[in-house]
Amino acid sequence: MALTDAQLQELAEAKAVRSETRRPTVPALEAMLFEPLPVLDHGFIRVVDYMGDDNAVVQAARVSYGRGTRAANEDRGLIRYLMRHRHSTPFEMCEIKYHVKLPIFVARQWIRHRTANVNEYSARYSIMDREFYLPAPEQLAAQSSDNRQGRGAVLQGEEAARVLSLLRQDAMTNYDHYQEMLNADEAGNILDPSRQGLARELARMNLTLNAYTQWYWKTDLNNLLHFLSLRADSHAQYEIRVYAEAMLRSLEAWVPLVAEAFRDYRLGAVTLSAQMMDVLRRMLAGEAVAQEGSGLSKREWRELMAQLGRDA
Amino acid sequence: MALTDAQLQELAEAKAVRSETRRPTVPALEAMLFEPLPVLDHGFIRVVDYMGDDNAVVQAARVSYGRGTRAANEDRGLIRYLMRHRHSTPFEMCEIKYHVKLPIFVARQWIRHRTANVNEYSARYSIMDREFYLPAPEQLAAQSSDNRQGRGAVLQGEEAARVLSLLRQDAMTNYDHYQEMLNADEAGNILDPSRQGLARELARMNLTLNAYTQWYWKTDLNNLLHFLSLRADSHAQYEIRVYAEAMLRSLEAWVPLVAEAFRDYRLGAVTLSAQMMDVLRRMLAGEAVAQEGSGLSKREWRELMAQLGRDA
Amino acid sequence: MALTDAQLQELAEAKAVRSETRRPTVPALEAMLFEPLPVLDHGFIRVVDYMGDDNAVVQAARVSYGRGTRAANEDRGLIRYLMRHRHSTPFEMCEIKYHVKLPIFVARQWIRHRTANVNEYSARYSIMDREFYLPAPEQLAAQSSDNRQGRGAVLQGEEAARVLSLLRQDAMTNYDHYQEMLNADEAGNILDPSRQGLARELARMNLTLNAYTQWYWKTDLNNLLHFLSLRADSHAQYEIRVYAEAMLRSLEAWVPLVAEAFRDYRLGAVTLSAQMMDVLRRMLAGEAVAQEGSGLSKREWRELMAQLGRDA
Amino acid sequence: MALTDAQLQELAEAKAVRSETRRPTVPALEAMLFEPLPVLDHGFIRVVDYMGDDNAVVQAARVSYGRGTRAANEDRGLIRYLMRHRHSTPFEMCEIKYHVKLPIFVARQWIRHRTANVNEYSARYSIMDREFYLPAPEQLAAQSSDNRQGRGAVLQGEEAARVLSLLRQDAMTNYDHYQEMLNADEAGNILDPSRQGLARELARMNLTLNAYTQWYWKTDLNNLLHFLSLRADSHAQYEIRVYAEAMLRSLEAWVPLVAEAFRDYRLGAVTLSAQMMDVLRRMLAGEAVAQEGSGLSKREWRELMAQLGRDA
Incomplete structure (x- = not known):
């Protein structure tokens, strides 16, 4: 993972600092602060800060005055009830902030979730690290033949080797040329005093979309759940799903009742x-319903049968 | 202030609880947690929770890894610099949550700020308290004669007394009838077993706009500043401005460098x-500029002269 | 409905104006422009303007260049597909603007939908009309005994008459006193030259929550659907549901395929x-599932049986 | 510009279609519909649709009922007044939709404006075009020496030639390898039947950040103005500023009074x-103010003197 020794040292020191607070505190999540969870080959998520806990959701729902006196059982x-009936505003009363390192093409999907606060590392201002994502062999999938947005079988042998080699070689070459154009190394040292060096805001355009960037990303619990429901889903691209799965672990440490x-x-x-509910009612009444008389398209019929664990 | 003894007891107990945390903590704001600041005759604001501090703004601006090592002086x-140049995203990395008790007509202005999370006491679900705002005598102002949105001189004598009496009497009568229609007292006890009682979601419509409601209101620091810049301004209605001023005090305790x-x-x-900048440049060059040749309307000219502390 | 003759005249004139446009145009919705649809006793909704049509959704989904050439059948x-799989961004490409007249307590629910643009009639700036909502007799419902947020049986006889009389009398009295405090009638004429009149921003606090206000409300189609899914639902309060139902009619005129x-x-x-899906699969496999062994709470079991049209 | 003959033909046909509407219509903007304005070497903006005009802002401010009867002069x-005093909600009542073709690194800046609706061409679903941005020679600027986010002098001679050659060559090579990995050409034809081809969602990561993408981008007038105030500013990166400048032209055609x-x-x-206002007042009173006694930092003093057209 891409943390320098100096950064790891700084995290270790920050982690050692304890303060006293009257705010709601979650020991299981406190234990994760300053601990990056690795994701992909060079990425991570790290919980930077949080506000609220399971009880803050309950308290907002009751607009009560203190930490409440009801039995834990009633809180659950x-x-x-709130989750089942989509009463979303009490979940907005909790907030979490992550530090994330992720490939740019993943960042481009992620940023489409607009209801969050973001501060991204600026390639106008700073020099990017020499780090890029290369899929593990078992993730080098072919295009799906029946889903234009999905993956099929894993590539094998020579084709797999060629793909991996192209990805590595192009990312490396482009990064080398990025530095050459900047006339600077990663630390900002000038390479050739006889040259001026291209502006950082221009040189960055030579980088590939698998280059890693990083950001602070902060959102409320309701929007986090929405993000996770889309991105921890099996239809999400693998490379963003693994981030969502790591965040699910922080969710469980933070608000176990909400997570459940x-x-x-x-x-x-x-x-x-x-129409599907109508089909269900007919089936439960003993009727043998077929796609033709169901009112469902073939595609919907297949989707419903899959949900019911039946053959279409 | 409208907190029952039981609620004050609950707050006192909550206040006594301390936990250990690795999160950024602000002692001056901790001291305000669980302490309602009185506003108007029955309202208050109370900081419920917060995330981040001055340093969290700096850290986001630098997308750094720990609590930072620069001198405090550089942070300031x-x-x-960020404030002057309207780089707003680092300020979004801090969050604060308030519990607010406020008259409904103030709540209606306040809610127009959309980028916040809100949980309001529900009059569909619960019975409202018998509390309503009555202006202090020095706030009983006449309509301004030159500003359709402002206040003029304070009403005096009989007119003032009559206004206050009408406001009090109508609010009381309407609340009495609210309870009669509900067929219930504030605690929910049935008044007359022979009647059914009107649904709460209907009975509430008889209340006046100075009835008090309450909510949890949570926002990020950037949006809080935007709220305060509009509502702590002299053009804001007095009854919302006093809330903004109380919040300014919590801002100063929380993030003193940002507040400054x-x-x-x-x-x-x-x-x-x-055009105003052009006028200024001409004046500084020694030219005697008058409204006629200024390129400014009479209204703008007056506004500019007022800003410069000169007669129009 | 509360439109003056002058306003109706103005609408009639505006309605007669036709222009030529290259934009997507929907004749069925054009026919509704400038035509207020009555809601409740004095309210209405009126479509003021719109952008896009069914085809604009399709076009955004394809990020294509023109009006598309696919068969209408494929568009449907x-x-x-987009609706079923919650691909919401193409629906954001259509926009609609309404003029709405509604009671203040309804406006307070409505405004909780934050992703819309709103311009409301200002009672700081202008004098409110003498109009307030009084429920029709069949809407004068008692509090529900099993749902803290709902309505029960309709009030009868003396209790109903008393409620209606209180609502009417209090609204009238409060409005009379509003004018007296303002020292002005609805048209702004001064009543008593020897008095100053209370500032409008203060006098308004004496009005009741069933007073009518009005606003322009503009939103994209995706957020409109979200609003309608919550407010055209049977759990929504009747007084907002009737607005949602009127808007559903404009939806059907505007984007019939989306509406379907x-x-x-x-x-x-x-x-x-x-857990409910698991129960379903077991039932379809012929198992006699009871609440006890279902993994569902009693409440959830009742909800599921109701959905399946079965006795709990 | 990257429109195929088929697309241009489709636009020409769409442009020829006229409908009758009762909606506000702006002939000067109608003339721009279906007409892409070229930006950079392969990009464009194109107005797809719009809602409202100057008068719609006025109407919202008055929450009036028709097209208004005041003199045009009063509307201006x-x-x-609304613009000067930052009364922003009336400007939210107009909406505009653009089709934009832009380099990915520009899209990454642009998307940070969250209050807009976006549908982007999907590289998970489709194959990207072979198009990438190469700066014109006069835009090949060196890193600024005094501004970490800016550009300095234009690169000359050999260094400029080398940069341009690297950018071109890397973009071409990466695109060639993108197709090789996909095992498909731009039209989707399979290149080598013995290979499977990498999934599109993976292959795209090999593209460079100067590859062109495209999207539909829709926003209200208030947010458009905010976008333009940041991106048509001299501190904005040239490559996004030229888009903002093209949009300014559409603004002037659409809402000339707002644009002024x-x-x-x-x-x-x-x-x-x-503090700056204080310095100004002292200077206007004839005092010779220097940075030392001004209360301003050196940086602020320089900024102020620059604004006043004076030497620091």
Whole structure:
């Protein structure tokens, strides 16, 4: 992972500092602060700060005055009720801030979630690191033949080797030329005093989309759940899904009751159309329903049968 | 202030709880947690939770890894630079959550700030308290004669007494009828077992706009500053300005360097149009500029002269 | 409905003006422009302007260059696919602007939808009309006994008459006193030259929450659908649901394919939790599942059985 | 510009279609619909649709009912008043939609403006075009020596030639390898039937940041002005500034009164801090103020003197 010794030292020192607070505090998440969770070959997520806990959701729902006196059992029920009925505003009362290192093409997907605060490392201002993502062999997948947005079988043998070699070689060459154009090395030292060096804001355009960038990303719990429901999903591209999965682990440490309700009512939930519900009712009444008379398209029929664990 | 003994007891107990944290902590703001600041006759603001400090702004601006090692002096310079040049994203990295009790007509202005998270006490679900705002005598102002949105001289004598009496009497009568329609008292006890009682979501419509409501309101520091720049301004209605002023005090406890820069570059700053700048340059060159040849309308001329402390 | 003769005249004139445009145009919606749809006793919605049509959604999904050449049939399939799989960004490419007249307590619910643009009639600046909402007799419902947020049976006889009389009388009295405090009538004429009149921004606090206000409200199609899914729902309060239902009619005129997909996949759809799907699979396999062994709470079990049209 | 003959043909046909509408229509902007404005070497902006005009801003400010009857002169005054005093909500009542073709590194800056709707061409789904940005010789600037975010003198001779050659060669090579990995040409034809081809969502990571992408981008007028105030500014990177300048031309065609007020009160305006205003007042009173006694830092003093057209 791309942290220098100086940075690791700084994190270790920061981690050792303890303060006293009257704010809600979650020991399981405190343990993760200053601890980067590795993702992909050079990336990570790291929880930088947080506000609130399971109880803050409950408290907002009750607009009560203190930390509440109800039994823990009732809190769980209330959180599950809120999640099931999509009462989203109490979940907005918790906030979390991450430091993330990620490939630029992943950052481009991620940034489409607009309801978050972002501070990204600036390649106008600073020199980018020599780091880029190369897929592990088992991730070098062919284009899916039946899904224009998906992956098929893993590439093998010579084709796999060629792909990996092209990705590595092009990223390296482009980075070498990036430095040559800048007339500077990673630390900013001038390479050739007889040259001026291209402006950083221009030289960066030669980098490839698998170059790593990093940012601070801060969001409320409700938007985090929305992000995770889309990006921890099996339809999400693998390279962003692994970030979402690492964030799910921080979610479980932070707000265990919310995380449990989220798994039951969102991640594992299925939305069925009016017509699908009608088919279901007929099936439960003992009718043998076929696609033709179902009111569903072939595609929807397949989707429904898959959800019900039946052959289409 | 409208906190029951039970609530004050609960706050006192919550206040006594201390935890250990690795998060950035601000002792001056910790001291304000669980302490409602009174506003108007029955309202308050209370800081419930916060994330980040002055240093978190600096850290985001640098996308650095730990708590930073630069001199405090450089941090102040960087914060002032960011504020002066409207680099707003680093300020989004801090978050604060308030509990606010406020009259409904103030809540209606406040909610127009959309980039915040809100959980309001629900009058569909619960019975409202018998509390409403009555202006102090020195706030009973006449309509301004030269500003359709402002206040003029304070009402005196009989007219003032009559206004105050009407406001009090109507609020009381409407609240009495609210309870009668609900067929319930504030605690929810049924008044007359022979009646059904109107649904809460309907009965509430009889309340007046000076009835108090309350909410949790959470926002990031950048949006808080935007809110304060509009609502702590002299053009804001007095009844919302006093809330903004109480929040300014929490801002100073929380992020003193940001608060200082905010006062210098935002609250006390003046924006001058291209034409106004041209007038200024001519005046500084010794020219005697008059409104006629200034390129400014009479209204703009008056505004500029007022800013320069000169007679129009 | 609260439009003066002068306003109706102005609308009639505006309606007669036709221009030529190269923009996508929807004749069925054009016919609704400048035509207020009545809602409640004095309210209305009126479509002021719109951008885009069904085809604009398709075009955005394809990021194509013109009006597209695919068969209409394929467009319908694509829109249904986008709706089913919650691909929301293409729906953001259409925009609609309404003029709405509505009671203040409804406006307070409505404004919680933050992703819209709003310009509301200002009671700081102008004098409010003498108009307030009084429920029709069949809407004078008692508090629900099993749902803290809902309505029960309709009030009858003396209780109903008393409620209606209180609502009417209090609204009238408060409005009379509003004018007295302002020292002005609805048209702004001074009532008593010997008095100053209270500032409008203060006098308004005496109005009741059933007073009518009005605003321009503009949103994109995706957010409109989200608003409608919550507010055209049977759990929404009647007084906002009737607005949503009127807007649904404008939706059908505007984007009929989107409206159809919305009814099938959103309004009529049901989201089932992981545990509920498991119960379903067991039932379809012929197992007699009871609440006890279902993994569902009693409440969830009742909800599921209701969805399946079965006795709990 | 990268429009195929088929696309140009489609645009020409679409452009020929006229409809009748009752909506506000702006002939000068209608003339620009379906007409891409070229930007950089292969990019463009094209207005796809719009809602509202100067009058719609006025109408929202008055929450009036029709197209208004005031003199045009009063409308201009009102728009200038709203702009000067940052009353932003009436400007939110107009909306515009662009189709933009732009280099990815520009898209990454642009997307940071979150309050807009975006549909981008998907490289997960489709194959990217062989097009990338190469700066014109006069834009090949060196890194600024006094501004870490800016450009200095233009590179000359051998260094310029070398930079241009590297940029071209790397972009070409990477694109060639992109196709080789995909095992497909731009039209999607398979190159070598014995290979599978890497998934599109993976192959794209080999592209350089100067590759062109395209999107539909839709925003309200208030946010457009905010975007333009930042991106048409001299501190913005040249490659995004030229897009903002092309959009300024569409702004002037669309809402000429708003555009005029925007130039006077925003683009050409200067914000002076409390301390700067104090210095000004002293200078106007005839005092010879120097940096030392001014209360300003050296940097601020230089900024102020530059604004006043004086030597620091």
